[in-house]
Amino acid sequence: MRPEVREALIAKLTALADDEVILAHRNSEWTGHGPILEEDIALANIVQDELGHATLWYGLRQALDGSDPDRLAFFRDAYEYRNCELVELPKGDWAFTMLRQFLFDLYETLWLEAAQHSTYQPLAEAVQKIMREERFHLQHTYAWVERLGLGTEESNRRLQQALDMQWGYAQQLFVPIPGEELLVAEGIVPDLAPIKARWLELATRHLQNSGLKLPINPGYQPTSRAGHTEHLWSILAEMQSTARWDAEAKVW
Amino acid sequence: MDTQWPRWEVFKQDTPSKPHQAVGSVHAADPQHALLTARNIFARRPQAVSMWVARADDIFSWTKEEIAEGQLKAESHEARGLQHPAKYLAFRKTSHKRSMTFVDYVGEVEATTPEEALRKAQATFTDAEALAWWLVPAARVFKSDPSPQTIESWFAPAKDKTYKQQQYYATIGAHVSKHKVGRGVEDEA
Numbered sequence: 315m316r317p318e319v320r321e322a323l324i325a326k327l328t329a330l331a332d333d334e335v336i337l338a339h340r341n342s343e344w345t346g347h348g349p350i351l352e353e354d355i356a357l358a359n360i361v362q363d364e365l366g367h368a369t370l371w372y373g374l375r376q377a378l379d380g381s382d383p384d385r386l387a388f389f390r391d392a393y394e395y396r397n398c399e400l401v402e403l404p405k406g407d408w409a410f411t412m413l414r415q416f417l418f419d420l421y422e423t424l425w426l427e428a429a430q431h432s433t434y435q436p437l438a439e440a441v442q443k444i445m446r447e448e449r450f451h452l453q454h455t456y457a458w459v460e461r462l463g464l465g466t467e468e469s470n471r472r473l474q475q476a477l478d479m480q481w482g483y484a485q486q487l488f489v490p491i492p493g494e495e496l497l498v499a500e501g502i503v504p505d506l507a508p509i510k511a512r513w514l515e516l517a518t519r520h521l522q523n524s525g526l527k528l529p530i531n532p533g534y535q536p537t538s539r540a541g542h543t544e545h546l547w548s549i550l551a552e553m554q555s556t557a558r559w560d561a562e563a564k565v566w
Numbered sequence: 567m568d569t570q571w572p573r574w575e576v577f578k579q580d581t582p583s584k585p586h587q588a589v590g591s592v593h594a595a596d597p598q599h600a601l602l603t604a605r606n607i608f609a610r611r612p613q614a615v616s617m618w619v620a621r622a623d624d625i626f627s628w629t630k631e632e633i634a635e636g637q638l639k640a641e642s643h644e645a646r647g648l649q650h651p652a653k654y655l656a657f658r659k660t661s662h663k664r665s666m667t668f669v670d671y672v673g674e675v676e677a678t679t680p681e682e683a684l685r686k687a688q689a690t691f692t693d694a695e696a697l698a699w700w701l702v703p704a705a706r707v708f709k710s711d712p713s714p715q716t717i718e719s720w721f722a723p724a725k726d727k728t729y730k731q732q733q734y735y736a737t738i739g740a741h742v743s744k745h746k747v748g749r750g751v752e753d754e755a
Contacts, residue, residue, distance in 0.1 A: 447723050
């Protein structure tokens with residue numbers, strides 16, 4: 315693998331893993347606070363799955379540059395994280411969390427389907443493992459969007475409010491990282507443009523069928539993954555505090 | 567206003583050759599939601615190939631003792647529109663030993679009322695003594711999608727998931743006593 319392709323792949327794997335870690339940590343904030351026990355457990359399951367996916371992506375990076383996944387997760391500062399801004403936004407209400415998870419699951423499922431035939435074998439294998447879990451996640455959040463959108467006036471209002479806030483942020487999922495075109499040219503990762511077109515079509519159809527207003531003015535659309543909202547600082551402070559408190563801890 | 571979601575009983579099938587077994591209940595807004603939550607609660611790790619759910623209100627149940635005392639009348643089924651011939655799924659409990667499962671699926675009967683379904687089930691499934699019976703109108707039982715893709719997505723990931731004991735995490739999982747040094751010796755030593 316040429317050095318510049320390798321560099322780009324390391325950056326892409328980091329972005330994929332960082333999205334999963336931050337979204338998982340955000341959703342873990344619902345543990346013990348879910349609207350009903352069954353959904354509390356369900357979301358905790360999704361969180362664990364997403365962390366498992368992050369472990370796979372960091373593991374692929376480790377095979378390329380030897381970096382330790384725990385160091386990456388717990389000892390990088392916010393400016394070194396490469397997650398999209400959508401996943402770091404505060405969890406909001408249940409509608410906000412379910413909508414974000416739906417928009418993300420739909421993107422991830424479509425990306426994985428397109429990445430199945432990656433020319434980079436370790437990536438193609440990871441995709442197979444992740445994809446089957448993502449299909450189930452998507453069914454779950456797809457169902458929630460429908461029920462909240464068509465539920466009561468209040469649930470519809472809350473979901474629309476979440477959509478108005480998130481629609482622009484979600485577009486960042488389809489902004490290639492610097493050097494991604496090298497990976498696309500080598501067939502290592504799929505081109506994001508057709509995935510975005512399909513995502514827009516499917517997301518719009520489901521959201522409209524669920525009684526939501528689209529298209530809307532997308533508002534702020536982040537582009538660079540080097541930039542973050544202030545929320546990333548606080549979530550990392552909380553997430554990393556134990557590991558950083560005593561990095562050499564050997565006892566509990 | 568009652569804001570509680572209805573309760574659904576969950577039946578899980580471990581392998582294609584085993585019957586569906588009652589494993590517990592979930593609260594959910596509708597059948598599909600019940601199946602989704604049931605999968606999360608009852609099949610994230612344990613083996614499964616299929617799940618069914620039925621609203622607790624749609625299940626007619628009798629214990630051996632109730633049957634012996636002649637309490638055969640199911641409550642208010644007339645109001646639920648169950649007066650015409652219909653298929654019922656029969657579930658039976660045959661052991662007090664298992665703590666997790668209550669009844670196993672044994673088969674279908676056709677009947678006009680739940681009581682008739684019970685009588686037919688008693689006459690049909692005679693291979694073991696029944697400690698309790700559940701009869702559920704087949705139309706009120708909702709099943710997970712049997713397609714290979716859904717089975718793969720809902721149930722296959724469980725095979726790779728394992729429980730990890732604390733000891734697995736060697737660094738922080740080791741008990742403090744393992745790191746104790748002699749009295750008066752500095753930890754930094």
